[in-house]
Amino acid sequence: MLHQARPATADSQAPANEPVLALSGISKSFPGVRALSGVSLELYPGTVTALVGENGAGKSTLVKILTGIYQPDEGAIRLSGDEVTFPTAYDATQAGITAIHQETVLFDELSVAENIYLGHAPRGRLGFIDRGRMNRDAAAVLKRIGAAIDPDARLRDLGIASKHLVAIARALSVEARIVVMDEPTAALSYKEIEELYALVERLKAEGKAILFISHKFDEIFRIADRYTVFRDGECVGAGLISETDHDALVRLMVGRPVGQIFPKREAEIGEPVLTVSGYSHPTEFADIGFELKRGEILGFYGLVGAGRSELMQALFGVTRPSKGAIRIGGEVAVIRSPAEAIRRGIVYVPEERGRQGAIAGLPIFQNVTLPSLSRTSRQGFLRLAEEFKLAREYTSRLDLRAAALDRDVGTLSGGNQQKVVIAKWLATSPKVIILDEPTKGIDIGSKAAVHEFMSELVAQGLSIIMVSSEIPEILGMSDRVIVMREGRMVGEYPREKVDAETLVRAAAGIGGNDAFRK
C-alpha cells in the first residue's frame, strides 16, 4: 500500500472540530544543529495524535517548545485560534498544556500528595498549605487515573511504576486542555500499560487533546486517532491512523535514500577478534552471544533502553556481568576495570560525551594522552614533548578543528570533542573500538568525518562495534547488524539482507519472533 505524504497544515479532511492547538512553521536551531525546520502540528479536542519519528527527529525539541522550556526561532503557536507564546514553563501550564515526561523529576522525601501539588498546592486563609484539601484533591486525581496509591505515603516507599503514576497524577492535577505524553509506557509493565490506555480513553472522553509520543507501533495503532511523522526535524507526513498501516508509517519514518552520506568502504574481514557468549547481567541484559571479526563493523540497533549501552559498558569493564565469557583473540579474558579493557585492546567511546568521554577542564593534548601516559612518560615522569607529539599525530588524523592543543576540551564544539575522545583511544592502538552513538548531537560535517574515519580504521584491521539508534547510520556503516530489545538479542542480519523496515519491526517487537533469519 502506498501512502502519500502531505503536510499537516492544509488538512483536506476538514475535521468536524477546530484544532485546540496549532503549530505552524516552527523552527529551532542549536549551535551546529537544526533541530526543527518549519514543522506543523495540530491537536484536536477529544483526539489522540501520535507523534512518531526516529531518535533525533526533533520530537523532544517540539515537546520542550510546547511546554515553554525552549522558545522557537520562527513560527507561530495558536491556541483556539489566538496566537500565543510561552516564555516560561509556567505560562504553558497556565495556557492549559501539561506534559508527562519520559523521566520525571519527583521528590523522594515528600508525600504523594505533596509531589502532586508541589508549586500549586491549595492554600488556606493565611496562605498556609491546606493539607486536608490537598490530600482530598490528590486522592481524587489518583482515583481518576485508577491508581490505588495512598496520598499520604512517602514517595520513596513506592515502586517505579507507582512513581510514574504519581507523575501522571501531577500532570493531570492542573486544569489542562492539552496533555502531552512523552513515551509514557516506556517504564511500565504490561498491566500498568493497560491501565494507562484506559486512562487515555477517559481523557479523550473528557475532551482533552492528547499528543502521544511513542516508538511502539502496536500502541500507536491501538489508541491514536491521528498521526504526525517527523524526520530530521521536518514534518514528513500526517493524517488519520485509520487510513494508514505499519509499513507506511515505517517508510515515512526512515524513508531517505541510504548510502549517500555514509561512505562505508569495503574492508577485508578476517578471523574473529572478540567472542562473547552467554553474557548476562542481573538486570540489564541476558544471554548475549556474538562474534566480532577483524576489519568488521558490527552495528547494534535497538530502542533507547534496550540494554545496548549497558552491554558495552560491561564489555569495557565499567560494570560486571553475572554470567558469560569473553574471548579476545581466542584467549579467555576477564575484564574487571576499564584499565584492564584498555590493556586488552578494547576501548569505548561513550554516548554521554560530557560526563564519560571528554574531560572538559583538561587541555586537548592531556585528554588524548590520559590512557597512554605510561607510554608518553618515562618512569612516571611526564614528557610534554612526547605528549604533544602523540596528540598532534592523532588529532590531525581526525582533522580536529581547534585553536591550539593546550586549550581545554570544554571550549570545543560537540563534534570536535568527539574527535578528541576518538583520538584518545586510537593513541592506545586498540583492537576493538566500541562506539556508542558516535554521531549523536554532532553536526553533519563532523558526522561525515567520523564515518569516513571508521571506514579507514577497519581498512587498517581494527574491529568496530557501533551502537546507534539512527537507522541510516546503522544501514550505511554496518557489515552486520544485531538488534536488541529489552536486554536480549532479537535479530542478527548480514548487511545485504537488512532494511529499515526489518530493523524497526525487530526493535519494536512487531510481527512475533520471526526476526532471526540469517
Add this chain to the structure above:
Amino acid sequence: MNDATQRAVPDRLEGRWTSYLKSWETLLVAVAVFVFVINALSSPYFLNAWNLSDATFNFTEKAMIAMAMALLIISGEIDLSVAAIIALASTAMGVALQYGAGTPELVLVGLLVGLLCGAFNGWLVTGLGLPSIVVTIGTMSLFRGIAYIILGDQAFTGYPPSFAWFGQGYVWWVISFELVLFAAIALVFGILLHWTSFGRTVYAIGNNPTGALFSGVRVGRTKFILFLMTGLMSGIAAICLTARLGSTRPSIAFGWELEVVTMVVLGGVSILGGSGGIPGVVLAAIIMGLVTFGFGLANVPGIVMSIFVGLLLITVIGAPMLWQRLRERSA
C-alpha cells in the same frame, strides 16, 4: 568558526611565561611582598633574621599537611580529620614514651599512626563509597575522642632532647630543621603533582571522575593513595609539633584543619577540585605565616587571627564564584 580554515592546530597559543604572568601565583607573590613590607614598616623587630626564622614556625607544620591536602582537594575530596590525626599520633607517641620508646621508635609510631588514620579515611571513602566531607568530620571527632580518652586532662611530657630536635633544631644558622623538611616536602609534592603521570591523573579525577574512570584511570586506588599521603603528612606534622612543644595534650593542633584548607584554597586550588598547584599553596602558606607573625608583633589577640582566617576562607572560596556569576550575567 573562524578557526575552521586553519588546518594545522598549534601546540600552544601563548608562551609559558605569558601564562605564568597572568596566573594566581603572581598575585600571591605581590600579596606576600605587600604583607612583608607592611610588617617591616610597622614593627622595628620584624627585619631580624632570628625573628623571621621564628616566624616560619607559624606555618611549616600546617603547610606540610597542606601539600598533601592540595592534591586531595584537586582530586575532588577533602580530609578534615588532619588536626585530629595530629592529636592521635601525638598521644600515641606519648604512650610509647611511657613504655620507654626512644627517638627512632617515637618517630616510627608517629608516622605509622598517621598512615593508619589516612588508610582508614581512604577505605571509608573509596571502599565504601562514602562522601569524604562526612567521613572526615566523623573521623575528626573519632581520632581526637580517642586522644581525650587516653589523656583526660593529663599531658605527656619528658620527650628526649634528640627527639626535640625535630621541632627545635637548626640545620644551619637560622635555618630550622622544620623549614628544610617543609621545603623538601614541597619539592616532592610539586614534582609529583606537576611532573608525573600520577599528578596528571589527580587533575583528571578532580575534573571528571567518571570521565577519568572511562579513560582507564584507577580512580579508587589514586584517591586511596592521596588519603594515605595526607595521613602520613599529618603524622610528620605531629612529630614536629610534639617535638617543638615538648608535650602532648589532647587539644593539640585544635582547629588546624581549617587553616590547612584555607592555605590550600588561598593558594589557588579550587574547592570544587580539578585545578590549582603546589607553588600557589607554598606562597599562601608563607603569606599566612607572615600575617600571623605580623599580628603577633602588633599584639593582636589570637581570637582576631581566628576571625581573620574565617573571613579569608570565605573570601577565597566565594570570590571566584562571585566573579564567575558576574561574568555569566554580563555575557
